[in-house]
Amino acid sequence: MKVGFVGLGRMGSAMATNLLKAGHELAVWNRTPGKADALVDAGARRAICPADAADGDVIMTMLADDAAVEAAVYGQDGILGGPALHVSHSTISVALADRLAADHTGEGGFVSAPVFGRPVAAEAGKLFVVAAGAAEHVDSCEPLFMAIGQRVFRVGTTPSAANLVKLSGNFMIMSAVEAMAEAMTLAEKGGVDRATLLEVLTGTLFGAPVYQTYGDILVEDRFRPAGFAAPLGLKDMNLVDAAATASRVAMPVLGVIRDHLRAAIAQEGEDIDWASVAMAVRRAAGMS
Template sequence: MKVGFVGLGLMGSGMAGALLRAGHEVTVWNRSPARAEPLAAQGATVAPDLAALAAGEEIVFTSLPDDAALEEVVLGPHGLVANLARGAIHVGTSTIGTAMARRLEEAHAQAGQVYVSAPVFGRPDVAAKGELAVVAAGPGAALERLAPAFAAIGRMTQVMGEDPQQANLAKLAGNFLIASVIESLGEALALVAKGGVDQQAYLDLLTSTLFSAPVYRTYGQLIVDRAYEPAGFALPLGAKDVRLALAAGEELKVPLPIGSLLRDRLMTMIATEGEAKDWSSLGELAKIQSGQ
């Protein structure tokens, strides 16, 4: 199938590459043109500008860091809504707020287009392998049409409903849980380390018994190794997702007291350690505060 792809950061490049390897015809565009060069070498067509990409595709994926970037690319004067054909589908893979998802759905509907939310779980190395978990929501006919593309970028697709914001809410709740795991792992590792227990042995115990899920193995190892740079998912992005989860909780009248703690812990890390580190470095804060 023919697919346009906008946003070639670590995640977007991985997904676009997976689509190419699956045999799809992919046209790409990125605000920093140099990011398109590796994909061009793999067979992607590089669009001269965003408007040209939108006008030439019936399906366009976006992978952008936040609501503001997505608003500019989709709702701006040279953006997707202004240039996609009627009936075209925009697939948003970004982790955004539910309010933004509703804005995108309404804007595309008014233009006779379709919006599908399809945020993903997985870090950049997983995206490069085409093994993400796709969390999708949107009209059933559009989801069926997108199935081959989802199969290319992910090992599974879980449909959350026909309302796009449902997928974004599920993704925000998932990232809230990941941040909770990072914080609690960091505290537990700081505790045993200060008591003289080998952190690697302790992590091996946890992940082979009580907590064998990939999130514990992946983030636990990053914390033990203190492997926070280069960032696969930087601290400010984690802080943004926790803020969006708190905003969703406020809108739905669901208290998230752990979310408030995580917001403050992430802000502490950003203020003291900078913005360049991976959000797994949140697990370092308990060690720092315990004098390790």
């Protein structure tokens, strides 16, 4: 297929590379052009603007936040000007996803398809893709999704549903980290070391990647360099909060997480990993 890709950060570059490897005809664009060089060397065409990248079958975007997506879509020479089906992989607000769905009125259409996975998973083509949109649109993207991911979850025909699921997933990750941090702090002050508690948890009811991955980070106090920086985590939790406000849902655990992200950033600095909510928990218990 003829595919455009906008947003060549670490995640986006890895995804675009896998599309190229899968044999698709790729056009790439990034606000900072240098980030496109490697892909161009590998055979991609350098698009001159988002609209140019969108002059094919599908245009994929993988950008940092709502503002970046708005700029790429609604800005001058933006994606809305191209005929391609727009597949948005970014973690953006439910509100913006709804607005994008409403504004892609042309033939191209709009699919929201945020992904779960860290850069390493993106490089290995092992992302999880959560997709929502018109069935025929999502169908047509399946080969592309299989090039970047290991599994596709279809969660309905309203694109923003995929964003809601993605945001809920990030909230669930933070919830698991926060709960582990509270339990580990209680255990440690009571004489049980964190590794021992983690071994029992993952060996019984909690044998899932979220506990194994973040459990190790907590046991080893491995918060720098940030795999996912706390301010970005806070941004995502603010998007969950905005959805909760719009839907009138009380989410007290979300409130705890947002407070601890603010505390961790205030206490440790802006460059700390989002798992550092655990540091806020420890400091509140008088530990350092």
